[in-house]
Amino acid sequence: MVQAMKKMNIKEHINMTIILLWIMGFVCSCSGDSVFIDEGGNTDGDKKIFLSMLLNPNEDTKEKSVGNIDDSDFESQIYRLDVLIFKSTGEYEAGKVDGHDSVPRKIINGNEYQTIDEIKGISLTAGKRDIYVIANAPDGYFASVKNITQFLQKYENLNTQGLFPHPGTVIPNPGDNPPIGGINPSDLKTNLTMCHCEKNVNFKNTEEQHYLGYTSNNGRPGDVASDYGHALFGINPFVLERLVARVAIQKIEFDLAPAIEFEKDYPTNNYTYHIDSVFMMNVKTASWFSSESANVLSGKFGHGCNTGYQFLCDPTLLNNLNPASELTSYLTEPIFTQKYDITSDVTANDTPLWYYVFENDESTLYPTYFVIGVRYNFESTKDAGVIKTVKCYYPVIVNAPAPGKTTHDYIKRNYQYGIKATIRGLGTVYGNNATLLKSAQSPNMAIEIDETIGRNLFPWEGNTYK
Structure with a gap:
């Protein structure tokens, strides 16, 4: 009888020990869910x-x-x-x-x-x-x-x-x-x-x-x-x-010769001119999150004036326009004036010539252009005083590579580009007598560009950009 009771006590002690060990293991497993620390600072928990x-x-x-x-x-x-x-x-x-x-x-x-x-x-x-x-x-x-x-x-x-x-x-x-x-x-x-x-x-x-x-x-x-x-x-x-950059056309003026050969070997000094369009080409219409981010989004290219874009797409004129570019209405502005100067309070035009554009990460292949369209009416000396009209486009790369400019040579987010242009001759003529392309990057310039680049050249909103 005594031996039986001793066996029962021993059995109870063993059972209690097992229960205690189980409880301790359960507590430890729960507390183990809190956090596991390693040298890298990672965690197996959700602290x-x-x-x-x-x-x-x-x-x-x-x-x-x-x-x-x-x-x-x-x-x-x-x-x-x-x-x-x-x-x-x-x-x-x-x-x-x-x-x-x-x-x-x-x-x-x-x-x-x-x-x-x-x-x-x-x-x-x-x-x-x-x-x-x-x-x-x-x-x-x-x-x-x-x-x-x-x-x-x-x-x-x-x-x-x-x-x-x-x-x-x-x-x-x-x-x-x-x-x-x-x-x-x-x-x-x-x-x-x-x-x-x-x-x-x-x-x-x-x-x-x-x-x-x-x-x-x-x-x-x-x-x-x-x-x-x-x-x-x-x-x-x-x-x-x-996200955006701001390109502002601040001034367009003319310094033309008294006589111009609108028709080869037939100069005339009886002509008039006016700016009739300003638009942009090779403009990214989407952005990615950060210029340092590897998560690049597939932004498309857009252009303003479709007629001008189609004309300038000729490989003999411009061979770096994106062929899949889409017409984008906000990248063009119709205008009718002989000069444009937003920098002067006296002669400033009412038409705003500025554009928000996204960073162009493909500028090596497809640099961003702004284009000035000018219409010339002239009295022909070739055809006995007949009044004729030709259309010229003056395409200029925004922030083109050049010594002493900025640390970047493309359209960059959070930057502003103020542009002043002086037209000194014919550009690419829209007509049967098209001349060679002349732009700010050509040795024989038809247009001279003064470009200022910075983060805070003028306000980022509204029509004040001088």
């Missing part, structure tokens, strides 16, 4: 960490556009913000959204948009991540995005978007909804879309708080200790850039 960002922190110290002060204040501001964070290539579930936060538009004082320069507490997990930031896109535009592919598709659709109602007391026209490159965009529209991305950013789970874009306090916000959390790139700023 949440947080990112705070300061955007365009040195905007106030940059050169400001001249002209309308109100437009200059509005043009570089952020009124809506989206931050999307994706798992980087090589990570588990690469391309999947790992963090997403936004700050919607907010109207203050009845008619003003509240400006944004900071976003805090974006939740994500540790590992290598790609950070994409977009300013002034439509509210809720990226809400359905689940992965990088969907994001890039949605973002490419922004190529015709980026203008929003200007805050103020003005009454907008319900039918006024020009594309981002509209020739005569309404003054009621502002806020060009801006963006930036950083790829393969290493978030470590040893720090809960991460900071990006803060240029003081050791790369951290002013309300935390200078050694708190992790400053991802030290005190380097995080600057958003506009």
Whole structure:
């Protein structure tokens, strides 16, 4: 009997020991789900960490556009913000959204948009991540995005978007909804879309708080200790850039000889002329997210005047026009004048000659052109005083390669190109007596170009570009 009881006690002890070991194993397995830390900062768990960002922190110290002060204040501001964070290539579930936060538009004082320069507490997990930031896109535009592919598709659709109602007391026209490159965009529209991305950013789970874009306090916000959390790139700023460049024709004047040979060997001094069109060719009609991004989108090419494009496509005239270019209405402007000078308050024309264009990453093959079309009426000395008409096109490459210009020789996002042209002779004549092409790149120039390039030559919106 005693031996039986001892056996039962031993059995109970064994069972209790097994139960205790099972419970301990269960607890350990649960606690093991929390986080596994390695030297690369990756995690096998889903512990949440947080990112705070300061955007365009040195905007106030940059050169400001001249002209309308109100437009200059509005043009570089952020009124809506989206931050999307994706798992980087090589990570588990690469391309999947790992963090997403936004700050919607907010109207203050009845008619003003509240400006944004900071976003805090974006939740994500540790590992290598790609950070994409977009300013002034439509509210809720990226809400359905689940992965990088969907994001890039949605973002490419922004190529015709980026203008929003200007805050103020003005009454907008319900039918006024020009594309981002509209020739005569309404003054009621502002806020060009801006963006930036950083790829393969290493978030470590040893720090809960991460900071990006803060240029003081050791790369951290002013309300935390200078050694708190992790400053991802030290005190380097995080600057958003506009998607577009702006090409502005500021001045067109003529300095023609008294007598011109419109017909070979038959000069005449009885002629008149006027500008009848200005348009662009080899213009990218879509953009990719960042000039440093490998995620290049397949932007098409567009041109303005179809008649001029078809004529200049002749390989003996221009052999670097994109053959698949599509007619794009906002890249042309009809005009009728003997001279054009937006730089003078006295003689400035009413017709705005400026264009939003996207960065041309294929400029080596297909450089971006602006073209001036001029119609000449002359009295023929060959046919006894008969009045004849010829049409000339003057195509000029925007920011063509040349010593001492900018660090780039193509259309680049967030840059402005101010162009002044002096026409000194016949260009490519549209008619039976076409001469050789003469442009700013020809030894025997028919047109002389003065081009200024910079980020803040003039306001980014509106019809002030001088």
